[in-house]
Amino acid sequence: xxxNGEWSGARRLxxxxxxxxxxxxxxxxxxxxxxxxxxxxxxxxxxxNSALFISIFFIALNLLLGAYVxxxxxxxxxxxxxxxxxxxxxxxxMTITFAGRWFAFPRMVILYSFILSxxxxxxxxxxxxxxxLKVSRDKQVVIVGFEKDVAPAVQNFAxxxxxxxRVCSVIIDHFTDNLTRLIDQVDIVYLASEIAEAxxxxxxxxxxxxxxxxxxxxxFENLIMINPNIMNFEDESIIESxxxxxxxxxxxxxxxxxxxxSLVLLVIASPFMLxxxxxxxxxxxxxxxxxxxxxxxxxxxxxxxKFRSMSATAEAKSGPVLAKSHDxxxxxxGKFIRAVRxxxxxxxxxxxxxxxxxxxxxxxxxxxxxxxxxxNPYYYLRHNVQAGITGYAQVYGKYVxxxxxxxxxxxxxxxxxxxxxxxxxxxxxxxxxFDKVSSQGLAEDEAIDxxxxxxxxxxxxxx
Numbered sequence: 251x252x253x254n255g256e257w258s259g260a261r262r263l264x265x266x267x268x269x270x271x272x273x274x275x276x277x278x279x280x281x282x283x284x285x286x287x288x289x290x291x292x293x294x295x296x297x298x299n300s301a302l303f304i305s306i307f308f309i310a311l312n313l314l315l316g317a318y319v320x321x322x323x324x325x326x327x328x329x330x331x332x333x334x335x336x337x338x339x340x341x342x343x344m345t346i347t348f349a350g351r352w353f354a355f356p357r358m359v360i361l362y363s364f365i366l367s368x369x370x371x372x373x374x375x376x377x378x379x380x381x382x383l384k385v386s387r388d389k390q391v392v393i394v395g396f397e398k399d400v401a402p403a404v405q406n407f408a409x410x411x412x413x414x415x416r417v418c419s420v421i422i423d424h425f426t427d428n429l430t431r432l433i434d435q436v437d438i439v440y441l442a443s444e445i446a447e448a449x450x451x452x453x454x455x456x457x458x459x460x461x462x463x464x465x466x467x468x469x470f471e472n473l474i475m476i477n478p479n480i481m482n483f484e485d486e487s488i489i490e491s492x493x494x495x496x497x498x499x500x501x502x503x504x505x506x507x508x509x510x511x512s513l514v515l516l517v518i519a520s521p522f523m524l525x526x527x528x529x530x531x532x533x534x535x536x537x538x539x540x541x542x543x544x545x546x547x548x549x550x551x552x553x554x555x556k557f558r559s560m561s562a563t564a565e566a567k568s569g570p571v572l573a574k575s576h577d578x579x580x581x582x583x584g585k586f587i588r589a590v591r592x593x594x595x596x597x598x599x600x601x602x603x604x605x606x607x608x609x610x611x612x613x614x615x616x617x618x619x620x621x622x623x624x625x626n627p628y629y630y631l632r633h634n635v636q637a638g639i640t641g642y643a644q645v646y647g648k649y650v651x652x653x654x655x656x657x658x659x660x661x662x663x664x665x666x667x668x669x670x671x672x673x674x675x676x677x678x679x680x681x682x683x684f685d686k687v688s689s690q691g692l693a694e695d696e697a698i699d700x701x702x703x704x705x706x707x708x709x710x711x712x713x
Contacts, residue, residue, distance in 0.1 A: 610638025
């Protein structure tokens with residue numbers, strides 16, 4: 251642990267290595283249980299030969315699932331990620347041993363290892379998690395900005411899952427003077443608003459001099475500076491801002507990724523799709539598959555496929571309406587298939603057709619796209635890539651977020667795009683299938699635009 255109370259890279263490496271050891275111990279004892287204490291030589295050699303490949307896949311999978319990230323987590327998150335990773339590892343072992351022709355890896359051992367590893371890894375990771383909470387120091391945060399921006403930021407930091415970042419004060423006026431008085435008491439300065447350039451420079455200088463961390467919000471001006479190119483002309487270096495585009499080579503590999511993943515998912519999901527179709531058909535009059543015009547890359551219209559979750563006449567009188575929490579138009583079966591996202595499964599055919607991608611900004615309807623384009627001059631940028639079944643906003647944001655918040659996630663995704671990011675989002679999507687908050691619609695009257703509405707201590711407000 252360093253002087254700032256943060257976990258060092260060496261400590262994280264140790265946690266991962268010991269995690270792998272615990273997992274391999276679970277597999278070894280699974281063989282031991284299967285063969286009642288005496289493991290045949292042929293089976294033990296299979297374990298030895300496949301252990302390295304299984305361990306590498308185990309590390310990669312858990313890194314992508316965020317198993318070694320302990321901030322912004324609660325106990326149930328740790329256990330749930332462990333269960334998900336071990337389910338996926340069971341399939342991975344079958345694949346690895348088949349590819350390596352290591353057929354002396356009994357299926358009963360895979361079952362035993364799933365149970366043992368889930369228990370042992372959950373215990374180990376919870377011990378590490380509790381140690382992290384106890385040993386690592388809480389980060390004191392001061393939020394700087396106008397009240398309309400500061401209030402929702404305070405609310406976000408007050409989340410149940412936020413276990414290490416504590417808002418100790420907010421500054422809503424006389425920014426530099428107030429921050430100068432508080433800077434030695436805080437670890438992080440979060441600049442939540444677009445303030446005057448001169449004052450912003452003073453804050454940057456103060457934060458740099460005092461060696462504090464600086465958090466910035468995702469305004470367009472900040473987003474455009476992500477992943478810059480550095481160019482040198484004689485004795486001058488220039489920062490080249492990259493655009494909100496995916497180049498042709500990336501687009502080709504993304505398309506290949508989409509085709510392979512959608513075909514695999516169609517095979518896996520086919521029983522669930524059949525069951526969903528039957529449930530929709532017998533519980534509500536109307537078509538099983540619901541087609542609706544949406545917008546994808548280059549603002550092109552296409553018909554999206556979904557299992558119908560609302561009554562067939564849901565918008566006959568109201569016209570286009572955004573989904574809301576506790577939407578009365580949703581059928582009982584519709585509530586269930588929305589909660590587990592089964593209603594989205596027919597979109598795999600949209601992916602094969604080329605209208606959508608596995609990962610990308612969620613497609614909106616033309617009526618709302620026109621409205622959002624008129625309200626936000628940067629909204630069109632999200633249509634520089636194919637619309638997706640899941641996306642950055644769905645994994646790291648909330649379904650209840652407004653379109654402007656989702657747009658920031660979408661633009662961040664385009665800027666940070668890589669195939670590895672797509673794979674990470676795809677795996678993270680498995681977790682949010684069971685997260686009720688992520689499955690809710692747009693809540694009404696949830697706007698927070700002042701500190702009094704969240705009862706923030708007045709003696710911690712500097713103005």
